[in-house]
Amino acid sequence: MTEVIDGNAVAAEIREDLSDAISTLEQAGTVPGLATVLMSDDPASETYVSMKQRDCEEVGINGIHVELDNDAPADELYETIADLNADDEVHGILVQSPLVEQVNEREAFRAVAPEKDVDCFHPENVGRMVAGPSHARFKPCTPHGILKLLDHYDVETEGAEAVVVGRSNIVGKPMANLLAQNDATGNATVTVCHSRTEDLEAHTKNADIVVAAVGVPEFIDGTMLKEGATVIDVGINRVDAETEKGYKLVGDVEFASAREVADTITPVPGGVGPMTRAMLLWNTVKAASEQTGVDVDLP
Numbered sequence: 001m002t003e004v005i006d007g008n009a010v011a012a013e014i015r016e017d018l019s020d021a022i023s024t025l026e027q028a029g030t031v032p033g034l035a036t037v038l039m040s041d042d043p044a045s046e047t048y049v050s051m052k053q054r055d056c057e058e059v060g061i062n063g064i065h066v067e068l069d070n071d072a073p074a075d076e077l078y079e080t081i082a083d084l085n086a087d088d089e090v091h092g093i094l095v096q097s098p099l100v101e102q103v104n105e106r107e108a109f110r111a112v113a114p115e116k117d118v119d120c121f122h123p124e125n126v127g128r129m130v131a132g133p134s135h136a137r138f139k140p141c142t143p144h145g146i147l148k149l150l151d152h153y154d155v156e157t158e159g160a161e162a163v164v165v166g167r168s169n170i171v172g173k174p175m176a177n178l179l180a181q182n183d184a185t186g187n188a189t190v191t192v193c194h195s196r197t198e199d200l201e202a203h204t205k206n207a208d209i210v211v212a213a214v215g216v217p218e219f220i221d222g223t224m225l226k227e228g229a230t231v232i233d234v235g236i237n238r239v240d241a242e243t244e245k246g247y248k249l250v251g252d253v254e255f256a257s258a259r260e261v262a263d264t265i266t267p268v269p270g271g272v273g274p275m276t277r278a279m280l281l282w283n284t285v286k287a288a289s290e291q292t293g294v295d296v297d298l299p
């Protein structure tokens, strides 16, 4: 029987475990603080940011939300980030992507103080992550959440053939790097595929673990997978449907055909998405601990 991974359940467990670390910090006089910054006309962004704020409330993190006008000058965003960098009550800062066009996203991510960069987008933190486990500060939330899911469902990465489809800075690139690292959640043999890959199916067919982060609805189907594979679907695509909201969410994997072939598979929604949010809380607690010098146990 194919096992369908329950990302909501694993994320709830992590939030529960984080409460202990948050209590430890509170007893030492610190409430962890996470600032989310929204400057976007992307309709999904508002949903994600409000979910992140709701998560904060649930676990006892002080959520601070800043929303900027979409037509404000880029400097307003930089000033906001500078203020948050200087604010002792803020331990983590997330600048929601995509940003409006007048802002250079790379510059905005660089403006976040590296100690508060809970997305792990700052080049200093990316470099430290790539340098290896003893150098790393944060792991980016989505790949980090995927490693937690693999561990939770006893999917062996060591020696596995892993194929990551997609090479974005937010998902594909760090995911491939982490799976290849020489540590307990890595040691896979990793192939990175992208839009210039000649024969995608030849790669995915050979993979024990496929991570799909493409942004194309139902791009990978069962015929492209190896029998018994683990399939991690990162994609969140809104497609028109006759629902209350006028759309439904589908992944980058065609779930019905993939589950016939896979041994273990994530659904959309309820797979990777909730884990991304849980690891954002995790990184915020780690940031608060490091900024205050109060030791905590992280799940």
Ligand SMILES: NC(=O)C1=CN([C@@H]2O[C@H](COP(=O)(O)OP(=O)(O)OC[C@H]3O[C@@H](n4cnc5c(N)ncnc54)[C@H](OP(=O)(O)O)[C@@H]3O)[C@@H](O)[C@H]2O)C=CC1
Binding pocket: 142, 165, 166, 167, 168, 169, 170, 171, 172, 193, 194, 195, 196, 197, 200, 213, 214, 215, 216, 234, 235, 236, 237, 252, 272, 273, 276
């Ligand atoms: N669940 C979660 O928590 C998150 C979900 N997402 C979702 O994951 C998906 C991917 O996001 P993101 O990584 O930001 O996307 P990007 O658009 O930044 O990157 C997509 C990647 O897929 C590759 N690609 C596109 N078309 C093809 C193709 N036909 N064949 C092979 N590769 C292709 C691109 O290749 P190239 O580099 O050559 O252009 C690129 O590397 C989206 O659906 C997004 O909404 C994103 C972040 C978090």
Ligand SMILES: Nc1nc(=O)c2c([nH]1)NC[C@@H]1CN(c3ccc(C(=O)N[C@@H](CCC(=O)O)C(=O)O)cc3)C=[N+]21
Binding pocket: 047, 048, 051, 094, 095, 096, 097, 098, 119, 141, 142, 236, 249, 268, 269, 270, 271, 272, 273, 274, 276, 277
């Ligand atoms: N600076 C920055 N950091 C991010 O981590 C970041 C970002 N920008 N921009 C957009 C992407 C996307 N992303 C998601 C997080 C959670 C869900 C999630 O919780 N999804 C739920 C359902 C969501 C819904 O109902 O719409 C699920 O899959 O079950 C989805 C997508 C984080 N991102």
